[in-house]
Amino acid sequence: xxxxxxxxxxxxxxxxxxxxxxxxxxxxxxxxxxxxxxxxxxxxxxxxxxxxxxxxxxxxxxxxxxxxxxxxxxxxxxxxxxxxxxxxxxxxxxxxxxxxxxxxxxxxxxxxxxxxxxxxxxxxxxxxxxxxxxxxxxxxxxxxxxxxxxxxxxxxxxxxxxxxxxxxxxxxxxxxxxxxxxxxxxxxxxxxxxxxxxxxxxxxxxxxxxxxxxxxxxxxxxxxxxxxxxxxxxxxxxxxxxxxxxxxxxxxxxxxxxxxxxxxxxxxxxxxxxxxxxxxxxxx
Amino acid sequence: xxxxxxxxxxxxxxxxxxxxxxxxxxxxxxxxxxxxxxxxxxxxxxxxxxxxxxxxxxxxxxxxxxxxxxxxxxxxxxxxxxxxxxxxxxxxxxxxxxxxxxxxxxxxxxxxxxxxxxxxxxxxxxxxxxxxxxxxxxxxxxxxxxxxxxxxxxxxxxxxxxxxxxxxxxxxxxxxxxxxxxxxxxxxxxxxxxxxxxxxxxxxxxxxxxxxxxxxxxxxxxxxxxxxxxxxxxxxxxxxxxxxxxxxxxxxxxxxxxxxxxxxxxxxxxxxxxxxxxxxxxxxxxxxxxxxxxxxxxxxxxxxxxxxxxxxxxxxxxxxxxxxx
Numbered sequence: 001x002x003x004x005x006x007x008x009x010x011x012x013x014x015x016x017x018x019x020x021x022x023x024x025x026x027x028x029x030x031x032x033x034x035x036x037x038x039x040x041x042x043x044x045x046x047x048x049x050x051x052x053x054x055x056x057x058x059x060x061x062x063x064x065x066x067x068x069x070x071x072x073x074x075x076x077x078x079x080x081x082x083x084x085x086x087x088x089x090x091x092x093x094x095x096x097x098x099x100x101x102x103x104x105x106x107x108x109x110x111x112x113x114x115x116x117x118x119x120x121x122x123x124x125x126x127x128x129x130x131x132x133x134x135x136x137x138x139x140x141x142x143x144x145x146x147x148x149x150x151x152x153x154x155x156x157x158x159x160x161x162x163x164x165x166x167x168x169x170x171x172x173x174x175x176x177x178x179x180x181x182x183x184x185x186x187x188x189x190x191x192x193x194x195x196x197x198x199x200x201x202x203x204x205x206x207x208x209x210x211x212x213x214x215x216x217x218x219x220x221x222x223x224x225x226x227x228x229x230x231x232x233x234x235x236x237x238x239x240x241x242x243x244x245x246x247x248x249x250x251x252x253x254x255x256x257x258x259x260x261x262x263x264x265x266x267x268x269x270x271x272x273x274x275x276x277x278x279x280x281x282x283x284x
Numbered sequence: 285x286x287x288x289x290x291x292x293x294x295x296x297x298x299x300x301x302x303x304x305x306x307x308x309x310x311x312x313x314x315x316x317x318x319x320x321x322x323x324x325x326x327x328x329x330x331x332x333x334x335x336x337x338x339x340x341x342x343x344x345x346x347x348x349x350x351x352x353x354x355x356x357x358x359x360x361x362x363x364x365x366x367x368x369x370x371x372x373x374x375x376x377x378x379x380x381x382x383x384x385x386x387x388x389x390x391x392x393x394x395x396x397x398x399x400x401x402x403x404x405x406x407x408x409x410x411x412x413x414x415x416x417x418x419x420x421x422x423x424x425x426x427x428x429x430x431x432x433x434x435x436x437x438x439x440x441x442x443x444x445x446x447x448x449x450x451x452x453x454x455x456x457x458x459x460x461x462x463x464x465x466x467x468x469x470x471x472x473x474x475x476x477x478x479x480x481x482x483x484x485x486x487x488x489x490x491x492x493x494x495x496x497x498x499x500x501x502x503x504x505x506x507x508x509x510x511x512x513x514x515x516x517x518x519x520x521x522x523x524x525x526x527x528x529x530x531x532x533x534x535x536x537x538x539x540x541x542x543x544x545x546x547x548x549x550x551x552x553x554x555x556x557x558x559x560x561x562x563x564x565x566x567x568x569x570x571x572x573x574x575x576x577x578x579x580x581x582x583x584x585x586x587x588x589x590x591x592x593x594x595x596x597x598x599x600x601x602x603x604x605x606x607x608x609x
Contacts, residue, residue, distance in 0.1 A: 012502040016402045022394025023403070023411045026478075029471050030414050033421065036433045088325030096322055106326045108594075109333045115525070115593035116586060117532020119559045120336075123582035126566060127339040131575075136567075147332055154329065178311035180318045208422025211534035211559070215566055235424055239535070242428050257425050268420040 041258030044251045054237075054252070062248070064256055067237035070138070074217065074233055075206055077142035082149030083199055089150075090157025090195075095183055107158075110151035121147050122215030130216060138231035141217035145209060149202040156198025160191040163278065194278040200271035204264045210235040234260050340586060343579030346572055355577055368577040373561040374584075380466045380537065380557055381530040387470025388530075389523055392478035399478075400485040401507055412482070418475035427539035430468035431460075435540060438464045462555050465540040472536050473526045480522035484515040484603055514603075521599025528592040532585055534559040558585050 052063030089106065097103035121144050129140040164187050172182045188195070217231040219240045234256055241253035341348070347355060358369025395415060399408045439460075446463070488511050496510045497503075512519070538560045556564075558581050569575040 008502055008505065012504040015397075015504040015507070019394045019398035019402050022391045023398045023407075025391060026395055026418060026471075026474065027411065027414050030418050032433060033418075033425065033429050036429050037425070040432070085325045085328050088322045089329060091318075092322035092326040096319055097326065102323070102326060106329050109329050111597055112590045112593055113329060113333060115528050115589055116336075117534065117559060117589055119532065119534045119562055120340075120582050120586045120589070123343075123562060123566065123579065124336045124339050127343045127579060128335065147336075150329060150332065154326075178315055180311070180314045183318060204420060208424065210422070210424045211563060214563055218567065235422065238428075239424055242431070242539070253428065257428055261421060261425050264420060264422055265417060268416075272416065 037254065037258045037261055040251075040254035042255075044255030045258065049252070049255055062252060064232075064234070064237055064252060067232040067234045067256065070217070070232040071207065071234040073227065074138060074142050074145055074213070074231060075203060077138070077227065078145030078149055078206055079199075079203065081142075082146040082202065083153055086150050086153025086198075086202070087157055087195070089154040090161060090198075091183060091188075093154065093158040094161035095187060106154075110154050113147065114151040114155065117211070118144075118148060118209055119211040119215070122212035125212070126215045135228075136216060136218035136230045138217055138227035138229070141213050141231060141233070142227070144212040144216045145206040148206055148209060148212065152202040152205060153198050156201065157191075157195050160194030160198070160278065161187055163194065164190045191278070193274040197271040197275040200267045200274070204267035204271065207267065208235055208260055208264045210239055214239065234263075336586065340579055340583040344576055344583050346576035347580040355580070363571070363574055366573070368573060370558075370561070370577060370581055373556050373558045373581065376462070376541070376555040377531055377557040377559070379462060379555075380469060380541070381527060383462070383466035384469035384473060384530040385523065385527055387467060388474040388477055388526055391470070391474040392476075392481055392522075392526070393519070395474070395478040396481035396485055397507060399482055401503055401511070415475045415478055415482075419479055422535075423472060423533060424535040426468055426472045426536040430464060430536065431539040434468060435460065435464045438467070460540050460542040462541065465537045468536050468540060469530050469533055472533070473529045476529055477522050477526035480525060480600060481519055484518040484522065484600070485511065487604065488514045516603075517599045518603025521596045521601075521603070524592055524596030524599065528589050528596060531592065532559055532589050534563050538563055558582075 049063045050068065051065055053066055054064065055062035089110075093103050093107060125140045125144045125147070129143060130136055168186055168190060169182050172186045173179075177186070213233050213236050217233060217236065219230065219232070219236055238253050238256040238260060241249040241256065244250060244253070355368050355370050356374065358367070358371060360367045360369045361372065395411060399411050399415075403411060442463070492510055492514065493506050496506045501509065537557055541555055541557065541560055562578050562581055562585075565574070566578050569578055
């Protein structure tokens with residue numbers, strides 16, 4: 001072989017090696033994160049963890065029942081607003097207003113909101129709801145989570161509806177179906193698995209959300225779960241306990257982080273599996 | 285490129301136009317109802333964004349009108365003495381984001397190229413799955429992992445070497461600090477950047493790559509001469525989108541960066557960022573000016589991330605339009 005060929009092959013091998021190394025580094029990080037979560041978190045994973053309230057420091061046997069209930073309440077309230085509004089907005093973008101000025105600006109603004117750091121959303125609702133009322137509240141937290149959910153649901157719904165082949169709608173119109181029937185019984189039904197992906201990914205995103213809640217619900221540990229006052233949540237409880245110097249608190253934090261990660265991964269994996277089911281023939 | 289034609293797509297923008305289909309009265313009412321509801325829901329995003337901008341601007345009014353740009357050039361933070369200089373968090377954000385990008389860009393481009401070009405099928409799937417999992421892990425978990433796992437390793441092995449052999453990362457040795465925070469930040473945004481990059485790489489037409497290979501190019505030569513030039517703008521866009529993430533990230537950084545608002549000698553020692561300063565200070569801000577400064581910081585962050593996003597999105601979409609999936 002001549003020298004040029006050897007040099008070119010060597011360059012190829014070096015780049016392949018570097019690319020493989022990058023992938024290996026990320027895989028190692030993933031393994032390291034899982035190892036840290038499991039090694040430190042699994043010890044605290046018992047019934048008391050899920051069923052009991054936090055105990056005063058240095059008292060063993062505490063749990064995070066309040067945080068679990070709080071997260072369920074907050075995400076539920078956020079979804080009750082964010083999901084239907086996002087769905088309808090997605091319908092507008094894909095079915096009715098595709099290329100209008102309104103649709104184009106909504107698309108852009110949704111992407112901006114999606115890229116807005118959650119801490120900024122937290123400051124926004126702090127200024128809008130917490131400061132004027134003088135108290136941290138579950139309502140403010142749920143509103144922050146709703147603002148985070150909205151663009152995710154909107155854009156996935158639009159994307160999935162846009163993938164539904166036009167001839168499917170045309171066929172329904174040709175049979176004399178009115179527009180709302182076509183939207184609900186043809187387009188939405190055809191895109192349903194994909195739309196569920198968006199909803200699940202939005203849930204996954206807000207379940208792990210911490211920064212926005214830190215500024216709106218605050219740390220509501222050991223308070224009653226009610227939307228008008230400080231509310232505990234899994235993410236914020238994880239944060240405050242991880243920052244604590246007490247070992248039993250840190251143990252709780254790791255177990256909470258393990259549960260949090262498991263929940264978020266479950267939601268996003270199911271979501272991605274649903275999306276993978278969406279396959280349309282190219283009838284264009 | 286025109287989207288697949290739908291009968292009703294011709295006059296979408298004219299309000300009140302009747303759509304095809306049966307013209308019975310109840311149907312017409314339901315159609316109007318659904319159209320109206322969908323339009324209203326779409327405008328909610330616009331209203332929310334406007335409310336966000338207005339709330340932050342009004343909150344920051346004291347700073348924007350009274351103090352002017354003074355706080356942005358002052359690096360002394362001391363609420364007791366009414367000193368609210370925010371130069372340190374701003375520089376901290378710039379430095380941490382730059383370091384994070386320096387770590388994330390080679391990693392993410394390497395992974396994306398590995399997945400689409402070099403890896404055998406099974407390994408490519410494994411790596412792609414791992415990237416998606418990494419991208420969905422909540423940032424607070426990255427922060428805890430950094431604090432309890434990466435920090436100690438860096439503090440006892442890497443930082444001593446760096447501070448004795450280079451001019452950077454001087455100062456007291458600690459688990460916390462700019463270095464460990466930026467490293468975690470970089471590892472956190474790398475999967476996100478590589479997912480965008482991978483989507484772009486997958487759009488490069490097979491025929492173009494095959495043509496280059498048929499001319500005798502090695503894999504790397506195909507990537508260097510055909511694939512990367514094809515998606516170069518999109519790739520820059522992907523990196524810019526990653527920058528947007530890095531600039532605004534709070535939880536992955538807050539555990540590690542140390543957060544003294546009036547840091548000591550070195551810019552690379554424990555420091556803070558705009559996001560961590562807000563998270564630490566907002567709940568305790570009692571005076572008007574204190575709150576206003578934090579609101580101004582949040583407004584800066586919003587304007588900055590919006591601009592970054594608009595730029596990155598435009599670049600990615602430019603390439604995505606050129607080579608539709």
